[in-house]
Amino acid sequence: MDLVRHLRYFVVVAEELHFGNAAIRLGIAQPPLSQRIKRLEQELGVRLFDRSARQVRLTEAGRRLLGESREIVARVDRLHELARHGEGAVLKIGVPPDLAAAVIAELVAGFRETRPQVRLAPAEIWTADQVTALTDGTIDVGVVRHPITAPGLHFGQMLVQSQGVLLAGDHPLSRASELHLADLTGQELLLPPREGEPGLHAEVLVECRRHGYVPARVHEGAGLGLVLAGAAVAFGPREELPGLAWRPLLGSPIACRFSTAWQVATDAVTGFSAVAVRTLKERAGMADDGAAPVRRVSRRPGALA
Structure with missing residues (x-):
C-alpha cells in the first residue's frame, strides 16, 4: 500500500468531514476514496471515522493521527519540491x-x-x-x-x-x-x-x-x-x-x-x-x-x- 497517498486522502476527508466533498477536492470518485480509507484503517488497525447517514466524524484514534499525518504529507511534499529545484x-x-x-x-x-x-x-x-x-x-x-x-x-x-x-x-x-x-x-x-x-x-x-x-x-x-x-x-x-x-x-x-x-x-x-x-x-x-x-x-x- 502507498501509505503516503492514503494518508493524504485521510487528511482531506478529515478536513472536509464529507466523503463527497473530499472526493471532489481530490479529483477522484467517491467509492474508490471510501475503499482507500477502509484500506488505511485495516493497515493501521484502527477506525479513523464514525460514519452515519447524516455525518462523518473523526474517532479518537483519527484525531490522534491527524496531526502526524499532516506532518508526513507536508514533509513528502517538501521533499518533492526540493527535488524539483535541485541540480539533476x-x-x-x-x-x-x-x-x-x-x-x-x-x-x-x-x-x-x-x-x-x-x-x-x-x-x-x-x-x-x-x-x-x-x-x-x-x-x-x-x-x-x-x-x-x-x-x-x-x-x-x-x-x-x-x-x-x-x-x-x-x-x-x-x-x-x-x-x-x-x-x-x-x-x-x-x-x-x-x-x-x-x-x-x-x-x-x-x-x-x-x-x-x-x-x-x-x-x-x-x-x-x-x-x-x-x-x-x-x-x-x-x-x-x-x-x-x-x-x-x-x-x-x-x-x-x-x-x-x-x-x-x-x-x-x-x-x-x-x-x-x-x-x-x-x-x-x-x-x-x-x-x-x-x-x-x-x-x-x-x-x-
Missing part, C-alpha cells in the same frame, strides 16, 4: 499514449534546450489516470484532453486539433477526397478507452450520432492495427503511415481539445507548459481554441435539400 532534478510528465512519438521526442528536446539541468521523465497515461497521478503527486505536469472535471488542478492554454478519418489505404471510402460522418455508416470505430478518456469518448459519440453515424461497434485502444487491417476506422490528425489513408471530414465536426495540467506550479512546470504549447502547435497541427475553424452542420453530399 527530474520533471515527471504524463502524455496520452496515442500522442505521436515524434511529438513526444520534440517535447523532450525542446524542454532540454530551455532547462538542461532538468530531466524529463515521460509516462504514457490516459487523461483520467493523469488526473489521479497529478493529485497524488505521481507526476508533476501532464498533457490532457478535455472535457475533464478536476477540481484543484490548473490548466494551461487550450489548444484544439481538428480530426479527420483514418482508414486502410485500400478501403473503398479512401477514394473520396473528403468524407461526411454519415458516409461512415456501417463502419466499426476505434476510440481511446472510455475509462481513460471518458469526456472525449462521450463527446465523439454524441457528435457522430448527431451527424448520422452510429458505429456498428466501438473498439477501444491506442494502436491502429484494426484500422490498417480494414476492420475499423478512427479519428485523428493527418498521419503518414504505409497502408494508411487520411481523409478530412466535411464541416470539421470532430475535434480534440488539449491543454497542460498541474497541481503545483514550479519554474520547471510552467516552462514545460510553454514548450508544450509551442510543440503541439508546430508538430501536432493544433491551434488556439479560439482560432479553430467554427464547426458547421453540413448536409451529407448528395442529400436532398
Whole structure:
C-alpha cells in the first residue's frame, strides 16, 4: 500500500468531514476514496471515522493521527519540491499514449534546450489516470484532453486539433477526397478507452450520432492495427503511415481539445507548459481554441435539400 497517498486522502476527508466533498477536492470518485480509507484503517488497525447517514466524524484514534499525518504529507511534499529545484532534478510528465512519438521526442528536446539541468521523465497515461497521478503527486505536469472535471488542478492554454478519418489505404471510402460522418455508416470505430478518456469518448459519440453515424461497434485502444487491417476506422490528425489513408471530414465536426495540467506550479512546470504549447502547435497541427475553424452542420453530399 502507498501509505503516503492514503494518508493524504485521510487528511482531506478529515478536513472536509464529507466523503463527497473530499472526493471532489481530490479529483477522484467517491467509492474508490471510501475503499482507500477502509484500506488505511485495516493497515493501521484502527477506525479513523464514525460514519452515519447524516455525518462523518473523526474517532479518537483519527484525531490522534491527524496531526502526524499532516506532518508526513507536508514533509513528502517538501521533499518533492526540493527535488524539483535541485541540480539533476527530474520533471515527471504524463502524455496520452496515442500522442505521436515524434511529438513526444520534440517535447523532450525542446524542454532540454530551455532547462538542461532538468530531466524529463515521460509516462504514457490516459487523461483520467493523469488526473489521479497529478493529485497524488505521481507526476508533476501532464498533457490532457478535455472535457475533464478536476477540481484543484490548473490548466494551461487550450489548444484544439481538428480530426479527420483514418482508414486502410485500400478501403473503398479512401477514394473520396473528403468524407461526411454519415458516409461512415456501417463502419466499426476505434476510440481511446472510455475509462481513460471518458469526456472525449462521450463527446465523439454524441457528435457522430448527431451527424448520422452510429458505429456498428466501438473498439477501444491506442494502436491502429484494426484500422490498417480494414476492420475499423478512427479519428485523428493527418498521419503518414504505409497502408494508411487520411481523409478530412466535411464541416470539421470532430475535434480534440488539449491543454497542460498541474497541481503545483514550479519554474520547471510552467516552462514545460510553454514548450508544450509551442510543440503541439508546430508538430501536432493544433491551434488556439479560439482560432479553430467554427464547426458547421453540413448536409451529407448528395442529400436532398
